[in-house]
Amino acid sequence: MSEKEAKKNGKANHAAPGKGGDTATPAGKASDAAAPAAVEAVSLPKAEYEALKARAAERDAFSDKYVRAHAEFENARKRIEEEKTDYVRYATDGLVMELLPVVDNLELSEKYIKEAKDFKAVQQGLDMIHIQIQKLLKDIGVERIKTVGEKFDPHVHDPLETEETGDADKDDGRVVAELKPGYTLNGRLLRPASVRIIKRK
Numbered sequence: 342m343s344e345k346e347a348k349k350n351g352k353a354n355h356a357a358p359g360k361g362g363d364t365a366t367p368a369g370k371a372s373d374a375a376a377p378a379a380v381e382a383v384s385l386p387k388a389e390y391e392a393l394k395a396r397a398a399e400r401d402a403f404s405d406k407y408v409r410a411h412a413e414f415e416n417a418r419k420r421i422e423e424e425k426t427d428y429v430r431y432a433t434d435g436l437v438m439e440l441l442p443v444v445d446n447l448e449l450s451e452k453y454i455k456e457a458k459d460f461k462a463v464q465q466g467l468d469m470i471h472i473q474i475q476k477l478l479k480d481i482g483v484e485r486i487k488t489v490g491e492k493f494d495p496h497v498h499d500p501l502e503t504e505e506t507g508d509a510d511k512d513d514g515r516v517v518a519e520l521k522p523g524y525t526l527n528g529r530l531l532r533p534a535s536v537r538i539i540k541r542k
Contacts, residue, residue, distance in 0.1 A: 486523035
């Protein structure tokens with residue numbers, strides 16, 4: 342081969358890279374993509390490292406306590422809800438047990454009224470039942486609101502009727518008749534008393 346042919350072949354090989362078995366990889370593409378992400382190493386004094394490690398352990402402990410406390414709170418909440426439901430469902434047990442004897446006496450009275458010839462005895466029996474009911478109400482905190490003779494109180498009296506008078510001895514706004522009794526439960530108003538009051542002309 343002459344010197345001219347050798348130079349010509351060299352130029353051809355140089356102008357066509359990758360042919361004839363030689364390969365070339367473009368920089369910054371396949372080689373970079375295949376390389377693993379670099380992990381940056383940080384140097385810390387041993388004391389600072391131990392302090393960070395202790396803080397991480399403390400954080401994990403607080404996190405565990407929070408998870409446990411939250412779980413206990415949820416369990417307690419569910420238990421309270423269940424107890425509340427049971428309380429509402431069975432709270433009247435005691436009242437019902439005290440009311441049953443009154444119901445028994447009423448049923449007996451009904452029987453005696455149908456067969457009785459002595460209505461005075463029937464009246465006495467009904468009076469006893471009324472006393473029994475009043476005692477039951479008092480035991481559970483129910484009290485009857487005072488009306489006749491009392492000064493009108495808008496908080497506990499409902500004035501359905503008025504009675505006009507020119508009598509100077511009668512106070513304006515004084516309750517003279519009870520149309521329907523009112524009651525309080527442990528000091529809280531259940532139902533106002535319907536009353537008739539004096540209205541001065």
